[in-house]
Amino acid sequence: MNKTPEQLYLDLIKKTLSFALWPEPPTLLNPNHVPSGLKRFGVSVASKVLGRAGLLLARNSDFQESQRIEGRVWPEYAHTMIGLKRLDNLQYCIETVLTEGIRGDLIETGAWRGGACILMRAVLAAYGIVDRRVFVADSFKGLPPPDENRYPVDKGDEHYKYVYLAVSRAEVENNFRKYGLLDDHVVFLEGWFKDTLATAPIERLSILRLDGDIYGSTMESLESLYPKLSKGGFCIVDDYAFRGCRMAVDDYRKRSHIDSEIKAIDWTGIYWRKEENRGR
Ligand SMILES: C[S@@+](CC[C@H](N)C(=O)[O-])C[C@H]1O[C@@H](n2cnc3c(N)ncnc32)[C@H](O)[C@@H]1O
Secondary structure (H helix, E strand, O other): OOOOHHHHHHHHHHHHHOOOOOOOOOEEOOHHHOOOHHHHHHHHHHHHHHHHOOOOOEEOOOOOHHHHHOOOOOOOOOOOOOHHHHHHHHHHHHHHHHHHOOOOEEEEEOOOOOHHHHHHHHHHHHOOOOOOOEEEEEOOOOOOOOOOOOOHHHOOOOHHHOHHHOOOHHHHHHHHHHOOOOOOOEEEEEOOHHHHOOOOOOOOEEEEEEOOOOHHHHHHHHHHHHHHEEEEEEEEEOOOOOHHHHHHHHHHHHHOOOOOOOEEOOOOOEEEEOOOOOOO
8 A cells, every 4th residue: 555644534534425434324214305295295104103103214225335436326424425436536636736736716516514525625634735715605505496587497496395405504514523624714605606606705716616406506606606717727517417407517618618628527427627728
């Protein structure tokens, strides 16, 4: 083994954040996590009956290890759902901007329990970087209902109904604290992207990571933040496998004349590097 202490620390952080050190426990069934309909009713009744006897309703997690590596599951305990491949990619992108001196802060729009942002802070800590900040942008109450007039592609999207996706700021702060990584290099942008991103106190970015799931959230992130991405900085998109997100990325790239090569991370994650001569 010839890994440096920094690499060993970051490997452990990634495995911990993604809960890869442990087998996935049974998934607790919570009616609030079921958007609507008969299934929600059934889960609700069963939970109440079992609850009276001090029991919890759970289903066996039949996740394969490969599904967790590729971030294909909504995990019960992990601090991130993006999987090890996308965590590796994030580390690679940050290490590259540090090595090459590409200036700017780091941001993720769509943080959920904070795991990817915690990795960002961990990489800065591992290399003793004190002149960059990590911005954590989220409503901390889940997705907004789709704005069908502005973003017709999002019509009918039900992400906003999932309580599972609503993680409070206090919980995210506490997750940072557990890793010893909550300090003034971490800046929370609390609220809907349409209200927070354009006026965020960010001058320049080296890492722009988008994880807002739908067209509107992806487009609002790109419109507000891509112009602040340094040349040589990385734009990482978590949800390119999903129609809304993909269309927002494709529309924005076309409109902004961005033709930097898109590279695949896994089945849904992609990234590109802002080039010297093209793109706003
Ligand atoms: C799939 S989760 C992000 C997963 C996270 N990156 C991780 O490491 O596991 C999507 C997050 O985006 C947030 N979100 C989506 N659209 C938003 C918007 N328009 N404004 C604020 N937050 C938004 C949700 O609250 C949720 O926390």
